[in-house]
Amino acid sequence: xxxxxxxxxxxxxxxxxxxxxxxxxxxxxxxxxxxxxxxxxxxxxxxxxxxxxxxxxxxxxxxxxxxxxxxxxxxxxxxxxxxxxxxxxxxxxxxxxxxxxxxxxxxxxxxxxxxxxxxxxxxxxxxxxxxxxxxxxxxxxxxxxxxxxxxxxxxxxxxxxxxxxxxxxxxxxxxxxxxxxxxxxxxxxxxxxxxxxxxxxxxxxxxxxxxxxxxxxxxxxxxxxxxxxxxxxxxxxxxxxxxxxxxxxxxxxxxxxxxxxxxxxxxxxxxxxxxxxxxxxxxxxxxxxxxxxxxxxxxxxxxxxxxxxxxxxxxxxxxxxxxxxxxxxxxxxxxxxxxxxxxxxxxxxxxxxxxxxxxxxxxxxxxxxxxxxxxxxxxxxxxxxxxxxxxxxxxxxxxxxxxxxxxxxxxxxxxxxxxxxxxxxxxxxxxxxxxxxxxxxxxxxxxxxxxxxxxxxxxxxxxxxxxxxxxxxxxxxxxxx
Numbered sequence: 001x002x003x004x005x006x007x008x009x010x011x012x013x014x015x016x017x018x019x020x021x022x023x024x025x026x027x028x029x030x031x032x033x034x035x036x037x038x039x040x041x042x043x044x045x046x047x048x049x050x051x052x053x054x055x056x057x058x059x060x061x062x063x064x065x066x067x068x069x070x071x072x073x074x075x076x077x078x079x080x081x082x083x084x085x086x087x088x089x090x091x092x093x094x095x096x097x098x099x100x101x102x103x104x105x106x107x108x109x110x111x112x113x114x115x116x117x118x119x120x121x122x123x124x125x126x127x128x129x130x131x132x133x134x135x136x137x138x139x140x141x142x143x144x145x146x147x148x149x150x151x152x153x154x155x156x157x158x159x160x161x162x163x164x165x166x167x168x169x170x171x172x173x174x175x176x177x178x179x180x181x182x183x184x185x186x187x188x189x190x191x192x193x194x195x196x197x198x199x200x201x202x203x204x205x206x207x208x209x210x211x212x213x214x215x216x217x218x219x220x221x222x223x224x225x226x227x228x229x230x231x232x233x234x235x236x237x238x239x240x241x242x243x244x245x246x247x248x249x250x251x252x253x254x255x256x257x258x259x260x261x262x263x264x265x266x267x268x269x270x271x272x273x274x275x276x277x278x279x280x281x282x283x284x285x286x287x288x289x290x291x292x293x294x295x296x297x298x299x300x301x302x303x304x305x306x307x308x309x310x311x312x313x314x315x316x317x318x319x320x321x322x323x324x325x326x327x328x329x330x331x332x333x334x335x336x337x338x339x340x341x342x343x344x345x346x347x348x349x350x351x352x353x354x355x356x357x358x359x360x361x362x363x364x365x366x367x368x369x370x371x372x373x374x375x376x377x378x379x380x381x382x383x384x385x386x387x388x389x390x391x392x393x394x395x396x397x398x399x400x401x402x403x404x405x406x407x408x409x410x411x412x413x414x415x416x417x418x419x420x421x422x423x424x425x426x427x428x429x430x431x432x433x434x435x436x437x438x439x440x441x442x443x444x445x446x447x448x449x450x451x452x453x454x455x456x457x458x459x460x461x462x463x464x465x466x467x468x469x470x471x472x473x474x475x476x477x478x479x480x481x
Contacts, residue, residue: 013048072305073390073435074352076104080458081433084395090357093466094454096431097358097376099442101138101457101467105353110145113345116320121327123340127171129300130156132346132439133354137457137467139163150344157181171297171342173219173258175199175231179206186214191342193217193258193297195232200245207251215255217297218242220281222274224262232259235281243285253292257282260299264347266316268325271298275329282333290334298326300345304352304436319348347439354438356381356453357394360430361409369403370425374432377408377415379448381434381441384417390435391418399424406432410449447476 070078080086080102090098110126117124127148130139134156139149140163149160152174160170167188172181175195179202182192194200194216207214219232220239233239246252261274275298282290305316323343330336362373378384391406401422408415417434426432445452451471458464 070390070392073392074102074105074108076108077102077352077355077435078396081392081394082396086458086464087357087394087431089462089464090456093456093464094470097356097374097380097453098470099437099453099455099468100355100357100433101135101438101455102353102355103141103457103459106138106141106350107145109349109353110142110147113319113343113349116323117343120320120323121341123338124323124327125340125342127342127344128349129344129346130160131443133350134159134443135455135468136163137455138350143169148342152176154178154181157185171344173260173344179203186216191217191256191295191297193219193256194242195219197241197245200242204245204249204252207249210251213251213253215253215292215294216246217256217258217295218254219258219260220278222259222261224265224270229260229262235277239281243289254285254289256293256295256297258297258299260344261301263301264303265301265322266303268317268321271322271325272329275326279329279333287334293335293339295340295342296330297342297344300343300348302345302348304347304439350438351436352438354436354442356434356437356441357431358434360426360428360432363426363428365425369405370423372404372406372423372426372432373409374406374417375409376417376434376453377410377412377448378417379408379410379450380445380453381417381437382444382446383437383439383441387436389418389421389437391421391423392433392435393424393426394431394433397424447471451476 090096090100113126117126125148127150128139128142129150131152136159139159142149143164148169148171149156149163149165150171150173151157151160152172153176157170157172161167167185167190170185170190172185172190172192173195177192177195177199182199182203183206185192194203200216200218203214203216218239221229221232221234223229233242243254246254257278259274259278261270265271278296282293302319302322303316326343327341330339330341333339356376358374358376360372360374364371381389391404402425404418404421404423405416406418406421408417423432442455451473454466454470455468456464457467
């Protein structure tokens with residue numbers, strides 16, 4: 001076995017200490033000098049023992065957290081990963097690496113939200129933030145489950161229509177809104193939340209040539225741990241200007257307000273802080289304007305346990321706490337029971353429902369550590385630089401855990417997918433599985449050095465379907481002139 005630098009250093013420290021003890025006891029006579037030496041040795045022993053204890057505690061904590069992460073993986077996923085047969089079935093559909101979706105996990109998320117929401121407020125509706133993962137098969141599934149679509153671009157709007165959505169089932173947000181699409185969504189009974197003065201003035205100018213009225217929502221800026229969002233309108237002067245424009249056009253009416261506090265929010269109090277200010281602003285409107293409100297759109301951003309470098313398993317509150325934090329401050333509003341409240345989660349709905357399987361290309365072991373190079377990189381998992389990935393070996397085995405760093409295959413030194421995680425010893429050709437990659441990774445993946453992987457969906461343990469083929473070289477240059 002080859003020792004690591006850390007292990008050699010620790011061994012030399014103890015060797016020097018024992019050598020000092022031997023020399024002091026053998027050659028120094030009793031007296032002040034020997035007393036000073038014994039005190040120095042005692043301090044050194046205490047320091048080394050304390051250091052060894054800190055190392056042991058750090059390693060133990062890392063192992064415990066790793067097992068907690070495994071326990072947090074949905075049983076339906078562990079059932080698939082426990083056998084090599086499912087891996088063989090996927091290999092028959094497409095080559096590795098491959099993104100793997102789990103239909104049951106996605107369905108469980110929808111059911112969990114619906115059951116909790118109906119106990120808090122009768123008029124809560126769920127919308128999916130399409131930008132989080134724009135896989136067409138996923139959007140078609142959400143459509144079949146009567147989940148609304150929240151879109152922020154022309155592309156996402158057209159994709160939603162392609163997957164079966166009608167304008168009445170779409171919430172249109174974001175700064176990228178053309179007048180044509182705003183008119184189409186509003187005319188079809190959908191919801192449009194205005195983000196900019198340019199959008200508001202464009203709609204207002206168009207309405208002056210029309211004989212009909214429309215109802216819109218406005219997006220309000222939020223605060224997240226002292227950071228102010230730059231999307232939407234600020235409380236005070238900006239919202240006063242917005243209301244002046246709306247009040248100055250008899251065909252334009254305020255039907256709703258929208259806010260989005262951020263992404264991966266792990267503290268429900270952030271919602272409470274912003275919704276309290278929102279409710280205070282609504283109460284400042286005239287009684288007629290308050291009565292005209294039809295909905296409040298509170299966005300999404302709910303965190304998933306283990307999905308960030310700073311979030312340990314168990315620290316993220318359950319979804320019910322987020323919903324209560326967002327809903328309870330609104331109960332003081334007149335007519336609250338008649339208001340529809342929309343939530344637009346993305347990460348919370350899909351992150352756990354997808355993983356990525358990849359082969360091991362190289363293994364280097366130094367002492368009790370192993371460095372792995374696998375056949376994907378941060379181009380396939382772009383959030384690996386900001387997200388603490390949960391990784392397992394597929395199929396699972398009971399070999400002892402060792403500290404592991406996983407590198408990508410892009411020939412870039414900073415291409416690190418996971419650092420100082422705990423995995424069983426692996427060999428070239430084994431398969432590693434990256435969990436909780438459904439949010440933003442598929443949508444932001446790019447073709448740096450290689451085409452993007454395909455996607456399979458596990459409908460059941462024995463039913464696996466290819467929903468997106470792996471890209472080939474020709475796909476990358478087909479659009480070039």
